[in-house]
Amino acid sequence: DxxxxxxxxxxxxxxxxxxxxxxxxxxxxxxxxxxxxSPAVAVTACQTPKSDRATVATVTEIYDYLRLLYASLGWVFCTECGRPVVQHTPRTILRLLDAFPTGTRMMVAFPPPLRNEDTDASGLSAALRGEGYTRIIVGNRLCNLDEAASDLLASPPAENDVLVLLDRIIWGQTDAIRVLESLESAFRAGDGVCVVLAQEGAVHAGEGGSLRAAGSDASASPPGDPASGGASGDAGSDAGGERGDEARLESAGYPRLDVDGVRYIRMTFRDRWICPECRAVYAAPEPRLFNFKSSHGACPTCEGFGTVMEIDFERVLPDRGKSLAGGAVVPWEGQGASQYRERMLKSAAERGIPTDLPLSQFTEEQLQWLLEGDAESGFGGIRGYFRDLEKKRYRADIRGLLTRYRTHRDCPDCGGTRLRREALAVRLPLPPEAPAGDEPPDAVAESPPATVPKSPSSAVAEPPSPAVSESPPGAAPQAPNITELCRLQVAQVLSRIRRLALFPEARRVANTVLEQLIGRLAYLDQVGLGYLSLDRPIKTLSGGELRRVVLAATLGSSLVNMVYVLDEPSAGLHPRDIARLVQAVAALRDRGNTVLVVEHEEAFLRNADRVIELGPGAGERGGQIVFQGSSAELAAASTLTADYLKRKRGHRERPARRRRADGWIRLCGAKGHNLKNVTVEFPLGVLCVVSGVSGAGKSSLVQQTLYPALCRRFRKNVDPPLPYDDLLGEGQIADVILVDQSPAGHTSRSCVATFLKIWDDIRRIFAETADARTRGMGPRHFSFNSSEGACEECGGEGYLEIEMQFLADVRV
Incomplete structure (x- = not known):
């Protein structure tokens, strides 16, 4: 403070x-x-994200760096056919053509505009002649437009067999500006498609590698073999051969075209992200495309949440042993929905459906009638009932009713990935996970492996080896999209990112991103969270896991000369994990920062460079400095903390008689998160402790499986439990209450008296006085949370806040 x-x-x-x-x-x-x-950074327990979209990756900012990495180094693969999708510009085409030797004859052309049924060959010829074009390639012939018109009228060729000649060049001798202008004109006239015909012959790769210019970035597409898009005619890199070797274009898989007896290599380029096979259009890789909190990247159906709200029939029909007349449909048992129940019973009588038959004995047709209704009898069914409620969502009570009978399901469009289709099409080729103990010391290797492909959007690693390029890129485990990568564990992602090899130019682009990314991943692994997946929702973490994840966003950064204030970072941690946390905090200090830790843990006290103890007691007896010095000096002091460190004080176990259990609750087949189909018996009437190291599954078992499963049996509105097989013995208890680590107060007016309901009794006592009765005052008039009792000036806050323009706001 x-x-x-x-x-x-x-x-x-x-x-x-x-x-x-x-x-x-x-x-x-x-x-x-x-x-x-110095400038200060605080890490406290109050920094827990409240959003349902918060994950381990987003809280630690790992996801932000992954977005930058995918935007700069990612490939785009068609989600329909798996072919690579590449965008070219005139300048990147020039770099690609540098692989051809000087003197190579080339022709720049473009496919003519698409012809509709009303445009004949003569009309197309006239249109091209009017734009200044005189020669055209039809099939295997190069002729002028007049000759081509008669041929087109006689036998119309396929669309890909017609090219309009724009320019002829001799590579290395024609001025580069003229070549650029010709390529730009071809893109413009060909509606984003440009074709370069190069006379076939030996091609020298030079220092830049096979069929690409040195230092090129977006100039080359993925391998040009037929399996990866070469058959469609798109330009691409050669997939085989060592760097510096000579290669012939026969190995690239480009289509050939014979024109007047001369063989040409046909290379097709596109200036848009369009699949050459199925014509699907994709977006350019950029960081906002991978942001599920933005409209540019979020799935339009679920708006980036990954789930949609649907009717939970387990809540609507909780007891299948009941009949329609016996109250099987819970929402229709109240007075407000009695008309729906009457319509149901009337429609059932008309259709001959027994109303005293349990739902468990209903046929599929009868269940379908109950869900969908019968239009002839005016019965809309359960779905029709909720559709009627949707029309009244403007009412708060209706929104609460809808929430009571709904649950979250995976989005049908994105499958829970939260991102739109264009974002999932971008993949990052990564090396496989390294064996245990085989991690390289540096994040970026000096020599690039052959399994990491070169990016179409920036300069990255060497093209993939033939073994990788022969399989569909979208199915290769070495090229996951950002969602598939986040589904991996932290340790697995760290291993693969560390082994990512880049060329010097790519290293300049991504080195800073990789350093920040590896720093945060390494911290999570160091403090024992390597088993967590990056897409794990924050609300499903245990208290100890959550605190370390929040710490990772700060301690995993590269800030120096800062003051870090940590508020009890060891709270909720198992003793095994304390040593790892102390090492992480010490590493933060070694980077040149000052670390202030508010802590009671003995490991922190013994490893501290300086210890400040306040006391001597609590409350009014505190507020004084009773000791200040090194940890060694503290061991020789005579303070309360020193006595516990020297074991002069402490807890001594005394033999006590253990209470016997009054019964058992048996949870069978719990298998959520990391639980391995466990079956547990919880004794009743005793103090039962569930222990284990941080991340062992304690919260998953008790808080996310047992508690919501019991709440479902008592008809409480809670989130669905994690998967389990059965729950036995819940009839022995009357209720279940959860006391977790969430903050007690929800408003600035909350206090101990209101939270413990003491204020209710005080208000009731004041309302029963003679003066209160005379004035017609009830308990609400003594509550600062109600309009009747709150001060009109401050609204029950107790102070007024005066806003200042360039000074701190003043509270009076």
Whole structure:
């Protein structure tokens, strides 16, 4: 409250007055003098994200760096046919053509505009002649438009057999500006498609590798063999051969075209992200395309949540042993929906469906009638009932009713990936996971492996080997999209990212991103969270896991000369994980930072460079510095903490008689998250402790399986439990209550008295006084949370906040 706020306030004061008006104005610390303070960063338990879209990757900012990595190094593969999709520009085509030797004869052409049924050959010839074109390639002949018109009228050729000649060049002798202008004109006239015909012959690869220019970025597409798109005529890189070797275009798989007896290599380029096979259109890889919190990347159906709300028939029809007349449909048992129940019973009588038959004995046709209804009898069914409620969502009570009988299901369009189709088409070729103990010391290898392909959107690694390029790229485990990568465990992603090999130019592009990415992944692995998947929702983590994940966003960064304030980072951790956390915090200090830790854990006290103990007691008896020095000096001091460190004080076990269990609750076949189909018996009437290292599955078993399963049996509105087979013995208890680590107060007016319901009794006592009765005052008039009792000026807050333009806001 003092050091962090003052460090943050001084840092914000270094900004200009114009910038500060958009930031929070912090008050000065209540201290006489604070010297030597640096910009501060605080890591507390209150930083838990509240969004349902928050995952391990988003909270630690790993996902942000993955978006940058995929935008700069990713391939685009068609989701329909699996072929590579490449975008070219005139300049990248020039770099690709550098692989041809000087003196190679080339022709720049484009396919004519698509002809409709009303346009004949003579009309096409006239249109081209009007635009200044005089020669055209029809089949295997190069002729002028007049000759071609008669041929086209006699036997119309296939669309790919017609090319309009735009320019003839001799590579290395024709001016480069003229070549660029010809390519631009071809793209413009060919509606984004340009064709270059190069006279066939030996091609020298030079220093840049086979069939590409040195230092090219988007100039080459994936391998040109027929399996990866070469059959369609798109330009591409040669998949085989060592760097610096000579190669012939026969190995590239490009189509050949004989024109007047001369064989040419036909290379087709596109300036848009369009699949050459199925004509599907894709978006250019950019960071916002992979952001499921943005409309540019989020699935339009689920809006980036990965789930959609649907009717939960387990809540609507919880007891299949009941009949229609016995109250099987729970929403229709109240007075507000009695008309739906009457329509159901009337329609059942008309159709001859017994109303005293349990639902478990209904046929498929009868169940379908109950769900969909019968239009002839005016019965809309259960789905029709909820459709009627949807029309009244503007009412708060209706929204609450809908929430009670709905649950989350995976989105039918994105399958829970949260991203749109264009984002899932981008894949990052990665090496396979390294064997245990075989990790390279550096993040970027010096020599690129042959299994990492070259990106169409920036300079990356060497083209893939034939073994990789022969299989469909979308199915290759070495080229996952961003969602498939996030489904892997932290340790697996770290292993594959560390072994990613890049060329020097690609290293300049992605080195900073890789450093930040590896730093955060390594921290998570170091503190024992290597088993978590990156797409694991934050709300499913245990307390210890959550605290370490929040720490990773800060401790995994590369900031220096900062003051880090950590509030009890070891809370919820198993003793096995404390040593790892101490090492991570020590590494943060070794980078040149100051680390202030509010902590009771003995390992932190013994490894601290300096210990400050406040006391001597709590509350009014505290607030004084009772010790300040090194950890070694603390061991010789006579403070309360020192006595516990020297084992002068502490808990001593005393033999006690254990209570016997009054019964058991048996949970069978729990298999959520990392639980391995476990069956557990929980004794009743005793203190039962579920223990284990952090991440062993304690929260998954108790908080996310047992508790919601019991709540479902007691008809409570909670999220669905994790998968399990059966629950036995719940009839022995009357209710179930969850006490977790979530904050007790939800508003700024919450206090101990309101949370413990003490204030209710106080309000009731005041409302029963004679003066209160005389004035007609009830318990609500003594509540600062109601309009009748709250102060009209402050609204029950107890203070007024005065906004200042360039100064800190003032509370009075």
């Amino acid at each position: 003092t050091v962090y706020n003052e460090g943050r306030r001084r840092y914000l004061e270094s900004f200009s007055a114009r910038t500060r008006q958009f930031l929070d104005n912090l008050p000065r610390a209540d201290a006489d003098l604070i010297e030597g303070i």
